[in-house]
Amino acid sequence: MAEATSPMEVAGAIGEHSVEDVRPVGRWRSRLRAGLPGVAFVLILGACFALEPTALSYRGVGLLLSPAVPLIFAAMSVSFVILVGDIDLGLGYAVGLSNVIIASWLVSSPWLAVAGCVGLVVAYGLIGALVHVRRVPAIVATLGASFVWLGLGLTILPIPGGSAPSWLTQFFSWQPPLIPLPIVLAAVVALIGYFLCYRWPFGVVLRGAGGSPDAARLAGWSMLRIRVVAYLLAGAFGVLAGLALTGITASGDVTASANFTLLAIASVILGGAEFAGGVAAPVGTVLGAMTISLTGTVLGFLNVSSDFDTGAQGLILIIVLGGRVFMRRRR
């Protein structure tokens, strides 16, 4: 720490420090916590196979996990907002808006679709700047923005419809050798997330700033820049979630992904990230998203009414977060 000369190294050291602070003291507990998302995923996947043995095949796994792909991108999106200590309660409609933009325009006027998506990413960056400069609470700013996304989405496509270009639908029905596409995509997203958080120099700053904004500021980093970058990344992954949704459903509907707001947050928390910011868990986030997405499937296999899906997701959130906090307290 004393040798750290560049601001980045200082911020990195701060980031590491905050990780130590929030982790349980015991080494095995820390391993357990890191492994928890994986264990949860294996358990729920095992439950799927036990209830529906035919699912245990290349095609079956692909079908099971295909609906999880948009949520994986959405979870990665909100993970960057949570990383800097904020929360995004407008993500569901933002994903819906990009879904609608892509489904309405990508076939007929591709450049308009690209411009729309870039606009959405820029808008996310602006929200980050607004949260920082005007001290508008992130929860209120993103909730307010969700009205704007919904309204824009309804203006562009008042009723569900639109279409996806054939290359997009073909990509999402592509069957790579040996490993089903959703697993390949999940691995790629996890890898990108890992790179952004742990290998990209600015990712270290993001984590450090999330752990201790004051320390990052003292180390010479602009919190404004850090927030804007985190929100831009969130916007970009939100657009990718919309792209994946369009590729899988081949249509646009701004309200189809409304529940992504909460599911994505649940995925990130389940994945092992700290709600207060500063701790990134990209691999866990991806596993968390797949687990959350499979809960509905398992309940469906058990013939439980889909009315209970939301409640089950709430219960998982309580059990995971409550269990983790409880474990930390009892050292």
Next chain:
Amino acid sequence: MATMLRRVGGLRRQPWALSFVAVVIIWVAIRVVSGKGTIETMEAALSVAPFLIIVGTGQLFIITLGNGNIDLSIPNGMAVGAFVGVSVMSGSGNILLGFAAAIGCGLAISLVNLFNILVLGIPPIVATLATGLLAATASFVEASRFSGAVPGSLRAFVSADIGGVSWLAIICIVFSIGAGIVLVKTRYGRSVQAIGQSGAAASLADVATTWVIARAYLASGVLAAIGGVLLGAYTGVALGMGDAYLLTSIIIVVLGGSLIAGGRSNIPGIWGGALFLSLLVTLLNVLQLSAAYQDIAEGAVIIAVLAIGGMTKAR
């Protein structure tokens, strides 16, 4: 003259003044755009504001607690309260029994919130979000077997007026005065503010923090359930009927000049915030915007107002 000037200057420093300035601006805008009677516009706003005031007051007490306290279970608490309350009312024919059942639901939801927050130690924002998801499932289940109808007398009561002013609004003004006294004058209200300013200092000063926090959540759950029944009587009981109140219950608190970080809140401000939002909807209707453009305008105006005024005073 000098004292009067000082008083006007003092008024400008009141945190709730901004929201009332916004109310006047939008009020004048409606007059200019529509040429409609100014009095009628305000009367209409007063008849829809009470529902927001009722649930917003619960939210205000929780936000005042600071330390990330917020209640995101309000919308689904309203829906559950409305479904259960109205079912019991039409089943038993007893309105008070219906309210009692709704209040029971509100207390149950609060207890889940409190278990999550105080026992499990989950951050309130996620804790109440998760409770809200559970309550949503409860409302789905209730809705699937719901066959009740709001008693005519209750429906007449929520839309009754005296000289154009909604009775419910008058009752809510009295309720707000009471809430204001509780917040500013009583030991309980001061404890809430003290916890918001510094939880550690408050508990050193012998404030029973846990119990104070618990009472705020219980109050919010009960108010959400009552607000849900009244809203159900006004607009009809439906799934997702409380969803709009997730954002608006928070917005009116912040718009009213209370600090989102807690510790300093004021009751008059939520009236400014609630009237502003009600008038904003009226203005967007008068402009004959489609529902989609109304959403865009509402979101943009809320963000803009907060960016321009609300937060600068916080520092």
